[in-house]
Amino acid sequence: MTAEEILQQIRARFGSEIRTSEVRRGEATLTIKADQNFEICRFIKEELGLEYLNCLSGVDWVGENEMEVAYAISSLRQPGKIILRARVPRDEPVLRSVVPLWGTANWHEREAFDLLGIRFENHPDLRRILLPEDWIGHPLRKDYQDERFVPYPWDDRKPGTVVRPTTA
Amino acid sequence: MTTVNLHLQQVKEQTAESMEEMWVNMGPQHPSTHGVLRLLIKLDGEVVRECIPYMGYMHRCHEKIGENRAYVQIIPYTDRLDYLASMYNNWAYCLACERLMGIQIPERAEYLRVLIGELQRIASHLIWLGTFGLDLGNFTLFMWCFREREMILDLFEAVSGQRLNYSFMRIGGLALDVPEGWLGDVKAFLQWFKPRLPEYDRLSTDNIIWQKRIQGVGILTPEDAVSYACSGPVLRGSGIRWDLRKNDPYGIYDRFEFDIPVGTSGDVWDRFWVRRQEMDQSVRIVEQALTEIPPGPVLAPVAKKLRAPVGDIYSRVESPRGELGDYIVADGSEKPYRYKVRAPTFVNLSALPVMLPGYLVADAVAVLGSVDIVLCEVDR
Numbered sequence: 001m002t003a004e005e006i007l008q009q010i011r012a013r014f015g016s017e018i019r020t021s022e023v024r025r026g027e028a029t030l031t032i033k034a035d036q037n038f039e040i041c042r043f044i045k046e047e048l049g050l051e052y053l054n055c056l057s058g059v060d061w062v063g064e065n066e067m068e069v070a071y072a073i074s075s076l077r078q079p080g081k082i083i084l085r086a087r088v089p090r091d092e093p094v095l096r097s098v099v100p101l102w103g104t105a106n107w108h109e110r111e112a113f114d115l116l117g118i119r120f121e122n123h124p125d126l127r128r129i130l131l132p133e134d135w136i137g138h139p140l141r142k143d144y145q146d147e148r149f150v151p152y153p154w155d156d157r158k159p160g161t162v163v164r165p166t167t168a
Numbered sequence: 169m170t171t172v173n174l175h176l177q178q179v180k181e182q183t184a185e186s187m188e189e190m191w192v193n194m195g196p197q198h199p200s201t202h203g204v205l206r207l208l209i210k211l212d213g214e215v216v217r218e219c220i221p222y223m224g225y226m227h228r229c230h231e232k233i234g235e236n237r238a239y240v241q242i243i244p245y246t247d248r249l250d251y252l253a254s255m256y257n258n259w260a261y262c263l264a265c266e267r268l269m270g271i272q273i274p275e276r277a278e279y280l281r282v283l284i285g286e287l288q289r290i291a292s293h294l295i296w297l298g299t300f301g302l303d304l305g306n307f308t309l310f311m312w313c314f315r316e317r318e319m320i321l322d323l324f325e326a327v328s329g330q331r332l333n334y335s336f337m338r339i340g341g342l343a344l345d346v347p348e349g350w351l352g353d354v355k356a357f358l359q360w361f362k363p364r365l366p367e368y369d370r371l372s373t374d375n376i377i378w379q380k381r382i383q384g385v386g387i388l389t390p391e392d393a394v395s396y397a398c399s400g401p402v403l404r405g406s407g408i409r410w411d412l413r414k415n416d417p418y419g420i421y422d423r424f425e426f427d428i429p430v431g432t433s434g435d436v437w438d439r440f441w442v443r444r445q446e447m448d449q450s451v452r453i454v455e456q457a458l459t460e461i462p463p464g465p466v467l468a469p470v471a472k473k474l475r476a477p478v479g480d481i482y483s484r485v486e487s488p489r490g491e492l493g494d495y496i497v498a499d500g501s502e503k504p505y506r507y508k509v510r511a512p513t514f515v516n517l518s519a520l521p522v523m524l525p526g527y528l529v530a531d532a533v534a535v536l537g538s539v540d541i542v543l544c545e546v547d548r
Contacts, residue, residue: 024479025267025481027482029480051394052394052397053397054397054482054484054491054493054510055482055493055495055508055510057495057506057508057510059497059505059506060506070480070482070495070497072482072493072495072510076394076408076410076415079416083480083482102395102396102397103392103395103396103397103518103519103522104395104396104397104515104518106518107514107515107518115229115231128224129223129224130223130224130227130547130548131224131227132224139229139232140229140231140232140235140506
């Protein structure tokens with residue numbers, strides 16, 4: 001299935017849920033509203049036949065006050081690939097868990113919870129995975145502060161475009 | 169029914185009625201965890217009922233460090249992920265950046281990357297075979313494998329000056345060309361190494377103790393392997409013919425002839441046998457690369473300060489342990505906005521709680537060993 005066909009089928013089914021979609025380097029990429037993430041993932045897995053969840057990563061878009069979960073999904077039987085990005089508000093970052101679809105999502109979602117504070121509904125065991133249980137805060141958030149953390153001294157980004165981590 | 173199975177059956181029947189279940193810690197400091205991993209195991213007599221892994225003892229937030237470094241500066245940090253296959257970590261990261269920035273690398277660099285990558289795969293599988301033999305009490309195999317691995321480390325030391333954390337690849341190619349006569353050294357190494365493979369077989373494959381110890385243990389079904397997104401020898405051991413070098417070729421892998429060994433039943437034996445045969449295939453690839461390698465530059469002309477265009481990419485390679493992916497989100501500046509490593513062992517390890525239950529606690533070491541974990545990569 002080519003990237004265009006994948007996008008067409010998802011558009012036909014979930015047209016109103018899609019924010020942006022494009023084909024880049026032969027891969028379908030898609031940004032959706034978060035409340036339908038589970039249904040779209042199930043559609044991709046069961047009806048489009050992309051059954052392999054490569055990677056799940058959280059991204060903190062602090063400038064837009066949003067959190068993002070990016071699913072990289074592909075298949076072991078066909079060449080199709082898709083990157084699905086679901087956006088949630090930053091002050092209430094809650095999505096439905098995709099563990100019922102993919103066992104591998106369990107640890108990836110725990111990691112996103114641990115490092116970015118994104119919560120996943122219906123997750124069987126949402127605990128910290130890499131950091132100690134009593135750790136405070138979520139280090140991969142862009143506004144995470146820790147006195148031991150010293151960012152690299154130079155930064156030539158234009159002010160206002162991206163907020164980078166600050167020291168305490 | 170063999171003696172072992174009969175014994176297992178007896179243990180199962182006996183424990184079901186008469187013994188209480190008990191939680192036991194394996195690790196964090198345990199020789200067979202190859203690092204610092206804690207497994208909380210629920211035992212029913214001798215049989216494992218449940219397994220909960222705890223990791224993060226070596227967590228250093230690699231991804232946070234990456235977000236605060238320029239693209240080129242991240243390369244040395246990638247060495248420390250999977251320190252047994254540093255060259256492959258360099259390659260995965262550089263390839264992701266090259267795809268993101270649209271950089272073409274010179275032909276000679278492509279060949280050298282394949283050549284070095286496959287030598288690295290042999291070295292990594294050798295250390296796996298050796299330590300796996302050690303886990304099972306086969307000390308001679310450990311010594312023999314480390315002897316040949318040492319030779320590969322010497323070859324890598326000659327090109328990069330380092331024995332473990334090479335930082336040899338660059339975005340756009342390689343840091344340096346290989347020294348004069350180095351390709352001849354690789355040829356000499358292969359000549360020495362090829363007759364050694366049957367010697368390992370004598371100690372492992374043809375060894376009846378070895379066979380009895382790992383056959384029929386730690387079975388991972390193909391359905392579970394896909395659901396848990398296992399990759400590399402763990403996935404192929406379960407009988408799924410999937411190798412990114414063939415199925416989604418990167419670099420110039422589409423120019424080489426090699427086979428993908430697969431297992432049949434998904435037990436520890438299959439995972440061992442796949443890795444063992446992959447060494448043969450890597451030798452084949454290195455030999456082809458040696459004959460075809462062209463002269464020329466090894467580094468594309470790239471800017472000193474690299475900037476990636478706005479966008480994101482998920483790029484993956486077949487590292488010795490499986491699919492090593494980098495998810496990079498770029499915001500147009502000199503540093504990645506988000507940099508996530510999809511570590512193959514982190515994902516493969518997540519299938520361990522499915523593999524262990526139902527087998528004897530003595531087999532836990534063999535099953536864990538067969539996943540081939542590197543804790544620095546799991547914890548990141």
